[in-house]
Every structure is written in C-alpha cells, then in structure tokens.
Amino acid sequence: SAVISQKPSRDICQRGTSLTIQCQVDSQVTMMFWYRQQPGQSLTLIATANQGSEATYESGFVIDKFPISRPNLTFSTLTVSNMSPEDSSIYLCSVIGPGGSGEKLFFGSGTQLSVL
C-alpha cells in the first residue's frame, strides 16, 4: 500500500487567514485527490491534482479558494484561502495504490481544521 504523510494533522485558524496542507507519498503517483469532510458528513472530492497540469476542480470548488500545487509525482499541497468557520472540516489527500493495488485509493491521515 501507499504510505501518505499529511501535515499538519490539525490546526486552529482565525477567519480570513489561509492554511496550506501538505501531502507526501512514498512512491510516485500520477493522480492525487483532495477531499473535504465537513463535520458529521461524508467525503466530497475537491479536486484532482495531476503533476505538470492544472488541478481539476469539482462543482462547487474553485481555484481561488482552494489553490493546489503538484510540483512532482510524490507531493502536493492544498491551500484553504480566506477561511471562514464554514471551512472547518477534515481535509484528506488520497492516491491510487501503486502497482497491483491500483484499484484501491489510499488516504492520508487527514488534517482537522477548525476556523474561529
């Protein structure tokens, strides 16, 4: 399975500020996915990040609010910009498993964000 390190694991932020979440994978992967899980809710895909191209955003999510970088095949960042209390969620990065486990999506440990 892929080992995914995500940081910070949690943060408490003031409204109007921005937070960048980092996701590091122990193997090269083509696609990385960023999900949001609002309190008591299921997971919703924010965007897909491919190395060397612009991220593809899902309906309801825009680049100005959630800019994503993907500088290489093992790393990505998600920034939550101009935060409001509605952005309080768990943010998770995900990758498709390497090699024979390509059907499986593995997740990082998540970033629990609270916005005051």
Place this chain on the structure above:
Amino acid sequence: AQKITQTQPGMFVQEKEAVTLDCTYDTSDQSYGLFWYKQPSSGEMIFLIYQGSYDEQNATEGRYSLNFQKARKSANLVISASQLGDSAMYFCAMREVTFSGGYNKLIFGAGTRLAVHP
C-alpha cells in the same frame, strides 16, 4: 447520476459477533468498483475491502467480507468476530470508471457508525 446509500446511521454489535453494514448503489455504468473504508475517531480513512463489478466471487480480507449482489445493486460489508477496535464510522464508496484519462473519482455514502459492546 451515481449514488451510494447507507441506510443505517448507527449499528450496535456485541463483541465476537458478526455484523452486516448495508450499502446499495445506483449506476448505469457496467464497469465500476465498490469500496469500504473505516474511519476511527482519529479521522484517517482506512481501506478495508474492494469489489470490482466483474468479479464473480465476493471479496474477502481477513475478518471483512463483501456480500456483492449485483442484480440488487447491493454491496454489504460483513465483519466477523467483532472486536472493540472495530468501533468506528464505516463508509461505502463507488468508483466511477472513465476511460478518458483514467480518472478514478470515489463517491461516498453517508456512513454507518458502528459501536462494538463488550
């Protein structure tokens, strides 16, 4: 549109007993994948089991098995010999299969919270 339905917001089970978590799905695709994930209170998402739509046999992974009934569009998770550490949220998910760029988007159900009692 594809949809995943988990009708049990909460389930209880006695330790060492088996429990079934329900999941139904709706899709017009012929090729798809079904997943179950476990989310403990720590928030991480732990992959449990996968079933491909063309797999003829039900998937099994240790104490986890997936009861796949394609005609009924159900993919129930069976946990045998429940342990206290199984207490968590469980999410059923489905993967869209698109062949333009190999995009593997997961759609998640609302989840079922399982509590294992001693």
